[in-house]
Amino acid sequence: MPVIQISTFKMADEAKAKELLQELTATMHRVTGVPLDKISAFLTEVEPNRWADAGVIGSDPEFQVKSRRRSYKVTT
Amino acid sequence: MPVIQISTFKMADEAKAKELLQELTATMHRVTGVPLDKISAFLTEVEPNRWADAGVIGSDPEFQVKSRRRSYKVTT
Amino acid sequence: MPVIQISTFKMADEAKAKELLQELTATMHRVTGVPLDKISAFLTEVEPNRWADAGVIGSDPEFQVKSRRRSYKVTT
Amino acid sequence: MPVIQISTFKMADEAKAKELLQELTATMHRVTGVPLDKISAFLTEVEPNRWADAGVIGSDPEFQVKSRRRSYKVTT
Amino acid sequence: MPVIQISTFKMADEAKAKELLQELTATMHRVTGVPLDKISAFLTEVEPNRWADAGVIGSDPEFQVKSRRRSYKVTT
Amino acid sequence: MPVIQISTFKMADEAKAKELLQELTATMHRVTGVPLDKISAFLTEVEPNRWADAGVIGSDPEFQVKSRRRSYKVTT
Numbered sequence: 203m204p205v206i207q208i209s210t211f212k213m214a215d216e217a218k219a220k221e222l223l224q225e226l227t228a229t230m231h232r233v234t235g236v237p238l239d240k241i242s243a244f245l246t247e248v249e250p251n252r253w254a255d256a257g258v259i260g261s262d263p264e265f266q267v268k269s270r271r272r273s274y275k276v277t278t
Numbered sequence: 279m280p281v282i283q284i285s286t287f288k289m290a291d292e293a294k295a296k297e298l299l300q301e302l303t304a305t306m307h308r309v310t311g312v313p314l315d316k317i318s319a320f321l322t323e324v325e326p327n328r329w330a331d332a333g334v335i336g337s338d339p340e341f342q343v344k345s346r347r348r349s350y351k352v353t354t
Numbered sequence: 355m356p357v358i359q360i361s362t363f364k365m366a367d368e369a370k371a372k373e374l375l376q377e378l379t380a381t382m383h384r385v386t387g388v389p390l391d392k393i394s395a396f397l398t399e400v401e402p403n404r405w406a407d408a409g410v411i412g413s414d415p416e417f418q419v420k421s422r423r424r425s426y427k428v429t430t
Numbered sequence: 431m432p433v434i435q436i437s438t439f440k441m442a443d444e445a446k447a448k449e450l451l452q453e454l455t456a457t458m459h460r461v462t463g464v465p466l467d468k469i470s471a472f473l474t475e476v477e478p479n480r481w482a483d484a485g486v487i488g489s490d491p492e493f494q495v496k497s498r499r500r501s502y503k504v505t506t
Numbered sequence: 507m508p509v510i511q512i513s514t515f516k517m518a519d520e521a522k523a524k525e526l527l528q529e530l531t532a533t534m535h536r537v538t539g540v541p542l543d544k545i546s547a548f549l550t551e552v553e554p555n556r557w558a559d560a561g562v563i564g565s566d567p568e569f570q571v572k573s574r575r576r577s578y579k580v581t582t
Numbered sequence: 583m584p585v586i587q588i589s590t591f592k593m594a595d596e597a598k599a600k601e602l603l604q605e606l607t608a609t610m611h612r613v614t615g616v617p618l619d620k621i622s623a624f625l626t627e628v629e630p631n632r633w634a635d636a637g638v639i640g641s642d643p644e645f646q647v648k649s650r651r652r653s654y655k656v657t658t
Contacts (some may be wrong), residue, residue: 203514203640207511220639238651245632246628248320254319256303257317285356294385298385305377310370320507322619331392333608345619347619365604390484390502391484406547408543411524431589433588435587436585450609453609456578471557474552474559
């Protein structure tokens, strides 16, 4: 206790993945004062074709634009 | 916000996986009126041998029948 | 199997909450063909002051605008 | 590591809730041999009207029967 | 995408809860470079009597000591 | 309902993974009396380099010692 779960796209960069876990833990420790050994953090990596924002699949080449649409009528 | 997480068996059919994410998002949008760009959905696929219903492993050939048992004494 | 978990702001409207669970289940059933009795769905409601999009707390009066900022420098 | 998350209906019986956490932890420890201090377990209690099995809301008086239907046509 | 879920004991201090969400988001943004509007974070607060570390319930007065035991034989 | 999610390191031993799911289900059934067919359990396996306890990555050769540190100053 506490547990930090991060769901994100696959992280190809090993060093970044480690840094992310280390830094999120450090942030939790600094803000809450919880002893370090009580903090667990882990990544759940999701393939882009298994994720959708705004109903737009992560592997869609226009994901960055289309996944910000607010309704099915408009694109931004 | 909101986030829809689906834990399910591996989906071999790519088109189905996409359709599922798109349709669940559309359903959420239609029922709640939340703007599309605020809705995230993702699949966590679990191997059948890492899942149990009623204590029966998903890879068990009799899973469909045995996983509906209500106690250890009866099978249906 | 499968399990649908929805994390969202508190839903004051009881009928909407029920409809959401029923409709997400129906969508899952229709798209995948999984037997109904195998589909579980549940809501985890989060207080607006326990949620942040873009680092903006859900209870912030300007949440709708500010939670769409892409960096700390710009607001849209 | 590991983390056991249990999503269930509200447990009115305090002693049962404790026993459940203690026994699941003991089972994990016994089967895997993981040191006890590495095992975290917690309950997420869900109101019956925020849960659906087979698209049937947990607060439905006929939940026990109807939540075992396999399709919208049959009830068992 | 990404989503940060934090499961922790109830946070009585409102300002701390907000700071935690803001700082974890900032850390994610800084380390990965993901646009801010794509980062969601939320807290799931768990009552101490619904959490166990090492099979010791969070409301146990000796939680800090006992929850660090490595087996049922030793206490530290 | 209920659902038991276990997040843990990869389990190389197939028999152990099955036993774990079966035994956690049996424990849940025994303690709560919930019908077996209502209990789902599944494993989410996490690579050691995607997990951190105390900010120490699971693949660190000194993980067992360092992941029990309570602060960045002491190693305990």
